[in-house]
Amino acid sequence: MVISVASGKGGTGKTTIAANLAWAASTLEPVTFLDCDVEEPDSHFYLKPDWLGEEDVFARVPLVDLSCCDGCGKCAEFCRYNALAVIKGDVLVFEELCHSCGGCALACPLGCITYADRRIGIVRDGTRGGIHFYQGLLDIGEPLAVPVLKRVKERHTKDGLTITDCPPGTGCPMIESIKGSDYCILVTEPSPFGRHDLDLAHRVALELGIPHGVLINRSSLSDAVIDDYCEEEGLEILGRIPFSRNLAEACSQGELRTETDKTWSWRFLKILEEVKKLCLLSSPS
Ligand code: SF4
Numbered sequence: 001m002v003i004s005v006a007s008g009k010g011g012t013g014k015t016t017i018a019a020n021l022a023w024a025a026s027t028l029e030p031v032t033f034l035d036c037d038v039e040e041p042d043s044h045f046y047l048k049p050d051w052l053g054e055e056d057v058f059a060r061v062p063l064v065d066l067s068c069c070d071g072c073g074k075c076a077e078f079c080r081y082n083a084l085a086v087i088k089g090d091v092l093v094f095e096e097l098c099h100s101c102g103g104c105a106l107a108c109p110l111g112c113i114t115y116a117d118r119r120i121g122i123v124r125d126g127t128r129g130g131i132h133f134y135q136g137l138l139d140i141g142e143p144l145a146v147p148v149l150k151r152v153k154e155r156h157t158k159d160g161l162t163i164t165d166c167p168p169g170t171g172c173p174m175i176e177s178i179k180g181s182d183y184c185i186l187v188t189e190p191s192p193f194g195r196h197d198l199d200l201a202h203r204v205a206l207e208l209g210i211p212h213g214v215l216i217n218r219s220s221l222s223d224a225v226i227d228d229y230c231e232e233e234g235l236e237i238l239g240r241i242p243f244s245r246n247l248a249e250a251c252s253q254g255e256l257r258t259e260t261d262k263t264w265s266w267r268f269l270k271i272l273e274e275v276k277k278l279c280l281l282s283s284p285s
């Protein structure tokens, strides 16, 4: 089973929730943790894996043989990402913009374009307890997160539970991260901004046909702004993590509450149990 943890909005505590869920679950079954927040991964601060290794991730970018090029411009016309420009017969390649689609080589009538690998990030792996941990890290200045997080997702195994920590927002990286999940937990906070961004994330999950529910972090005496929205949209509220200064301090020190406090472990296991029940109910019979 693959459970993704996403949030339309940054700063909701998504990663601490994903890490605590993983730790609590690992007391019962093997867990694979995929940190797909490759622009700013931080789940290792909480899960503290023993690192085993890392491998480079490459993107394929065009190499133009100018000795055969006649400057016709067909490659640049084809590239919808503006990664190529032909100026006075010279072909300029803007590698950071290239999405490695391979189309320009097909568009070139003279066969002047081949491809070369260019490093854009790494995937590293480690373990801790019953958790196999994989994390993508985009190189500084690289704009394309998706190829790196796709490599992280390839580490998914069918054994036990997989928890995916998704990037914040609702752009391509978040969409790619939640694709293929059996269930998506949308983490939010009880504020108008939380509601706004929850709405965006809810629409994405709906569009992709992924069953999803809401976890309210920093819950207060009045979560009405989220409660009302969930009622309007028929969204399940999976649980509430109360606002607490102690909890915030523990998080800021990279402490996993589920590791140090059985009450919290039990609380996260209840959330997991609820998610698994909803997953079964929504899976085609
Ligand atoms: S591979 Fe695709 S994205 Fe990259 S330069 Fe060629 S056409 Fe553009």
Ligand code: SF4
Pocket: 064, 068, 069, 070, 071, 072, 073, 074, 075, 076, 086, 091, 107, 108, 109, 110, 111, 112, 113
């Ligand atoms: S399509 Fe081929 S021949 Fe034409 S400008 Fe591009 S590389 Fe040169």
